[in-house]
Amino acid sequence: MGTTGTPGTLHVTFRVGSADYAIPAALVLHLESFEVATHVPGAPVYVAGLVQVRGRVVPVVDLRKRFGLPEVPHALDHRVIVVQIGTRVAGLLVDSAREVVSLDKATFEKPPELIEAQASGFVTAVARGPKRLLLIVDVATVIGEELAHGK
């Protein structure tokens, strides 16, 4: 499964646009291929819609839109990463999901200020992956935890 031997926390890596990202594997329920989501009129623009995953109806956040990237045509590589935070289950639509890696949290670094400011809380740290730098994504912010608490 592409895990390294070093002690650390398992992360799922994925790509959106030109960057590689990672989220803790503990939050990930499963990966699904993506064809089409049911549009929900009135939902935030970054919500791709609803998909049915193993009998469950799950809202999907389009990370391209969430991260302010231009839309791309649908591709076979597109994946929905189904995550669970507390009782909420949501999908993250990504360009491709790559692998599971073990990351040593001690190597995490705070992102440079300019990057952090641009990423508006979506990125919490930068980690050294097996090949390239990985941006650690704050899943709760991406799926709009503030929506859950605000009205």
Place this chain on the structure above:
Amino acid sequence: MSDRVDLQEFVGAFVAEADELVGSANSLLLEIETANAAGASRPRAVRDLFRALHTLKGLAGMIGVEPIVEIAHVLESLVRTADRAGGSLRRAAVDVCLQGVAAIGERVRAVAEHRGPAAVPPALLEAIAAALAGDERGPSPPAPIVAAWDAKLGAGERQQLGAALQDGGHAWTVTFAPGEELAARGITIATVRAALGALGDILKVLPRATPGPPAGLAFDILLVSDAAAAVIADAAATSLERVVELRLPGVVAGPAPAAASAEPLLADIPELEDDAPVTLGRSLVRVELARLDDLQEQLSLLIVSRFRLDRELAAHAAAGHDVRKLREIAALQGRQLRDLRRAILRARMVRVAEVLEPLPLLVRSLARAAQKEVRLELDARDAELDKAVADRLLPALVHLVRNAVDHAIELPEERVARGKSRTGTVRVRCAALGGTHVELAVEDDGRGIDRAAIARRAGHAIGDDRDLLAALVQPGFSTRDIATRTSGRGLGMDIVKRIATEILGGELALVTAPGVGTVFTLRVPLTISVIEVFAFECGAQAFVVPVAAVDEIIELPADLATEPPRRRGERVPVRMLDCRGHAVPLLSLGTVLAIDPGDGARKAIVTRRAGEPVAFAVDRMLGRHEVVVRPIDDPLVRVPGISGATDLGTGRPTLVLDLGALDLSGRERPN
């Protein structure tokens, strides 16, 4: 003719009660049979069986279904003989009893369908008589016409009674006859027990049938109390002549209480333990599922109007009014609504153990037909399910169990040759999963599913069990030819899959090992709400609306709607529809939802907003369906007017709209 109506209502109650008794008689017989096979006996089950038959006889007698009375009567004699002989019912007798109970079941169905129940086939009566003759060990003692308490009391109770009387206490036989009138006043055997318990000590409660007309049920209560007869009569909601004092000497073997002799016992009714449930006394009400559905429907209307209240409150607050008090009440009401919803859900729950009741009989007959030896183990513990889920789930379970017996479990010789026990085991387990789902597993120790055979059939390689399941549930994946010999699975797995996922919104999983067995696991939600909807298309997207929310659906000729003047441009344009001379506002749903300009609209759905008719133009109607609605409550997709999602069989969610709650302001939602 009110008599007739009453009788009809009573027939429904009879059928429900009788069905249950037939079911429990079957379960008991199977339990006895299993014990017989192991060389054990089940006196307790024999006693319970006797009670079930006796109650059946009494019920059938009350509404005059003679064939049932007749069969139940002879079966009862057979079982009573077994009970007296130490509580063992031989194999031949069990077979005859199963036939007899099946015959009763058929006649109960006949009553349910308002057909005349068929007369009893003499062959059945002869078979029962033959079994009776075979079982009879010496002539049974004549049933005492008059029962004295003596015969009914255990040693401890007898001693207690004797001691109480010796100390100068008074003992009474109090007769209480429950009835609808009393029940309407809240008086049941339970309340009478409580009232009498406050006056003294209840030593024994014996139910007995009372002969008609009208036939009924009465309880003889043995009470030790120093209260006056009138006080006791009052507490028991009975007349004074039904409170009879017992006197020393000879009380213990003395004459029967007058009340009891005035209404002779039909036979010696088996005693009930003090804590055993009494059929008419327990506080159970049978309710048609439709009535509970209605209750739930009313609740959702309440929730909708409550949303409106919230909106009004917010508007008032925005206008600078003091709404703190109102907010407090609204918050309280919100909590109460949630509690009410939970209470209604609880009322819809049935025990999974009850749902599984038909399975033992099914397995028995399948195993016999296939000449296999199969033991069925049921383990449902205290798990409960919404009745609507249970009703939809049972066919899937029956299918899986049938496949397991027919195809997975090997013939006894084959099993022995493979070093297995002769008897195969099919186990149905049920466990609650975290308060929202239950998991049901159908497990067998049969031959396992042959991957290679399925791969050949499917025309592609089969990897793990997930692949295997995906191949099995392909619609039309006919494995008939290989199913019976090699694959171990029969037809119709697509139906099981459909029930688990599309209908119930759950999951189906499979684990199989060659030669060891197979486990199918269904994970389904505890509750679903099923509603009738109209499906329609608007733009390129399909939606549904609850039928209950639709006043009418009308054709939309191009020139029917006129456009009234608009002074403010930011709202969704409203046109005016001439609806049989009434002006009804017409909005394009595509425009309201900002998904379509609405040029293709050919139909209008007329609904009500705040009591006023409003029409929404849509492209075309797709039909009427009964669907399972899943709430969508994630904040990402919480939008006024979108109340849930359903699956119209496309495998992707279709939105359920609440047209009354849609935001008509035409503003984009801020992100």
